[in-house]
Amino acid sequence: RSYRAFDVDSVKDYVAAQGELTERLGTAAAGELRAREVGDGNLNLVFIVEGPGGAVVVKQALPYVRLVGDSWPLPLKRAYFEWNALTRQATHQPQRLPGLFHFDPVNALIVMEYLTPHVILRKELIAGKRFGHLAEHMGTFLAETLFRSSDFCLAAAKKKADMALFADNVELCAITENLVFTEPYFDAPLNRWTRPQLDGPVLSLRRDRAAKVGAQEMLYRFTTKSEALLHGDLHTGSVMVTATDTRVIDPEFAFYGPMGFDIGAFLGNLYLAYFAQEGHEAYPDQRVPHREWLLETAESTWSVFSETFARLWREERGGILYPRTLYEDANDETGATIALHRFLHGVFEDVVGFAGAKMVRRLVGLAHVEDMESIEDLDRRATCEAKALLMGRELLVNRTTFGDIYGLSCLARAIRRE
Ligand code: SR1
Numbered sequence: 001r002s003y004r005a006f007d008v009d010s011v012k013d014y015v016a017a018q019g020e021l022t023e024r025l026g027t028a029a030a031g032e033l034r035a036r037e038v039g040d041g042n043l044n045l046v047f048i049v050e051g052p053g054g055a056v057v058v059k060q061a062l063p064y065v066r067l068v069g070d071s072w073p074l075p076l077k078r079a080y081f082e083w084n085a086l087t088r089q090a091t092h093q094p095q096r097l098p099g100l101f102h103f104d105p106v107n108a109l110i111v112m113e114y115l116t117p118h119v120i121l122r123k124e125l126i127a128g129k130r131f132g133h134l135a136e137h138m139g140t141f142l143a144e145t146l147f148r149s150s151d152f153c154l155a156a157a158k159k160k161a162d163m164a165l166f167a168d169n170v171e172l173c174a175i176t177e178n179l180v181f182t183e184p185y186f187d188a189p190l191n192r193w194t195r196p197q198l199d200g201p202v203l204s205l206r207r208d209r210a211a212k213v214g215a216q217e218m219l220y221r222f223t224t225k226s227e228a229l230l231h232g233d234l235h236t237g238s239v240m241v242t243a244t245d246t247r248v249i250d251p252e253f254a255f256y257g258p259m260g261f262d263i264g265a266f267l268g269n270l271y272l273a274y275f276a277q278e279g280h281e282a283y284p285d286q287r288v289p290h291r292e293w294l295l296e297t298a299e300s301t302w303s304v305f306s307e308t309f310a311r312l313w314r315e316e317r318g319g320i321l322y323p324r325t326l327y328e329d330a331n332d333e334t335g336a337t338i339a340l341h342r343f344l345h346g347v348f349e350d351v352v353g354f355a356g357a358k359m360v361r362r363l364v365g366l367a368h369v370e371d372m373e374s375i376e377d378l379d380r381r382a383t384c385e386a387k388a389l390l391m392g393r394e395l396l397v398n399r400t401t402f403g404d405i406y407g408l409s410c411l412a413r414a415i416r417r418e
């Protein structure tokens with residue numbers, strides 16, 4: 001057997017031949033199935049295959065970057081890392097993931113639950129919708145997946161084995177190393193920005209020594225700080241929502257890295273959504289409650305993360321670092337609390353720096369966000385983007401100066417009003 005990329009016809013034959021899916025689909029006959037390709041991400045094929053009894057999603061890696069074409073090859077083994085990340089996350093936080101049905105390493109595909117009526121969070125944020133459970137769900141997901149894959153919880157041998165497994169996700173890490181931390185800061189051929197409106201800010205960024213130093217420092221942390229198994233690409237396009245439910249999808253960039261990278265990616269995308277709001281309404285003031293909700297969601301995600309992490313620290317701490325036995329009497333419990341707060345302080349600084357880097361790359365690098373791209377009036381789009389760029393740069397450069405998460409909301413409001 002060798003790899004083949006499926007299309008809407010051949011994927012039906014493939015799915016029909018997988019006996020474990022028959023009951024779910026209500027048929028084993030390809031002729032009774034319907035398939036459509038719905039992938040709108042940068043890398044993969046995504047099919048929805050429906051039978052008389054139900055539907056599944058088939059996500060298949062292509063041997064190249066879909067966004068760019070076959071001039072940019074990309075290994076199929078990313079499906080293996082995605083599967084391994086999903087199965088590990090499922091042991092930590094199954095409620096926030098799609099159900100997992102089948103993995104085929106040869107065809108680099110995963111068959112999973114068809115989430116309905118779920119929709120991609122980014123699209124809902126653009127439409128001005130709000131989700132009351134989002135911060136609670138995301139903060140808990142982040143704390144549980146990050147804490148439980150770290151040295152604070154896992155046995156040392158297991159953590160080292162997992163680090164070794166995911167260390168081979170080299171090419172996807174290289175995408176992040178280049179596209180997030182490097183290319184936005186020089187005249188890289190694939191960079192894009194709203195021209196000519198953003199030419200000035202882009203040129204300034206390339207001459208901005210402090211921003212470049214900040215980006216290099218965050219890159220170094222990204223490559224060296226192997227704290228936890230990360231999702232690795234936790235933007236608002238990797239989250240699906242309903243009014244009551246939240247699911248996290250697509251961890252193909254998974255590897256052992258700094259906890260603040262996942263949290264910063266999510267928060268940075270909320271701030272991008274915040275600055276994009278004024279591009280989406282004839283009367284921007286109608287978006288005030290939504291804008292404020294985006295900032296509150298960023299604040300609450302961090303609060304829920306840190307509170308849940310603290311609870312896990314008290315209840316589940318068991319790895320090689322800070323074992324419970326070190327803190328048996330009351331004084332030592334104080335020591336454990338001090339250690340926890342020092343650790344979270346460091347995570348927060350990373351969150352701020354990574355959020356900034358993630359914002360900058362989506363404005364002047366190769367891969368942009370629909371929040372901004374869907375603003376048709378280019379002057380208006382550029383105004384939103386320039387403010388977001390200013391915030392991203394501030395977070396990157398001054399990441400040590402923010403006392404708490406509320407300082408980030410204040411900065412966002414101040415820059416928006418300028
Ligand atoms: C070439 S891939 C561009 C981006 O898409 C993914 O979602 C990652 O964020 C990557 O950096």
Ligand code: MG
Nearest residue numbers: 041233238250
């Ligand atoms: Mg993705």
